[in-house]
Amino acid sequence: MKKSIGVSVLLLALGGACLAQSQEPSLGDLAKKQGHAEKKPAKVFTNEDVAGRSSDPGPEPARQASAPASANASPAASGESKPEKKKESAGKEASSSKDSPEVAELKQKITTYKEEQEGWKKSAKRYQDLLATETSEFRRQMYQDALQGDQNNIQIFQNKIDQAQADLAKAEKR
Numbered sequence: 001m002k003k004s005i006g007v008s009v010l011l012l013a014l015g016g017a018c019l020a021q022s023q024e025p026s027l028g029d030l031a032k033k034q035g036h037a038e039k040k041p042a043k044v045f046t047n048e049d050v051a052g053r054s055s056d057p058g059p060e061p062a063r064q065a066s067a068p069a070s071a072n073a074s075p076a077a078s079g080e081s082k083p084e085k086k087k088e089s090a091g092k093e094a095s096s097s098k099d100s101p102e103v104a105e106l107k108q109k110i111t112t113y114k115e116e117q118e119g120w121k122k123s124a125k126r127y128q129d130l131l132a133t134e135t136s137e138f139r140r141q142m143y144q145d146a147l148q149g150d151q152n153n154i155q156i157f158q159n160k161i162d163q164a165q166a167d168l169a170k171a172e173k174r
Contacts (some may be wrong), residue, residue, distance in 0.1 A: 051115070106168040110161055117157035124150035 099107070127147040134140045 051112075100171070100174075103168065103171045106164055106171055110164045110168065113157050113161045113164060117154055117161065120150050120153040120157065124154060 124147055127143045127150060131140060131143045131147065134143060
């Protein structure tokens with residue numbers, strides 16, 4: 001008899017807990033409701049938003065740990081502001097409207113390649129400066145590796161520029 005009373009009490013307690021749980025929304029439901037209520041519209045990035053950052057070689061553990069953030073990502077650091085870039089691109093679009101679409105596209109590619117190559121050149125210069133003053137052998141090796149990678153990228157972009165210029169010359173003759 002004592003055993004059946006204990007089982008009955010246990011069943012009542014568990015039933016009450018289940019009933020209380022079904023009446024209140026779960027934490028997951030509350031989070032979903034709150035997330036939908038406060039959801040902000042997604043930011044759409046265009047080529048113009050990313051163009052100033054395309055020359056940034058990207059974060060690498062050695063770069064983050066050993067030096068401050070790259071100056072390549074900041075238009076102010078390069079001495080060129082965004083309104084000036086917009087004016088330049090508007091001028092390029094106006095001049096490219098005279099050309100065939102293929103020629104205009106090739107000119108835009110060349111411009112983009114040159115901008116990216118300049119970013120790599122700035123990064124290489126920065127590593128050369130860091131190498132000149134660094135005393136830690138480990139950091140010197142890291143800077144040397146990064147410098148070599150940047151120099152490889154400079155050469156890759158030079159090859160792309162040369163190829164695009166050759167294609168442009170062919171397209172302009174047509």
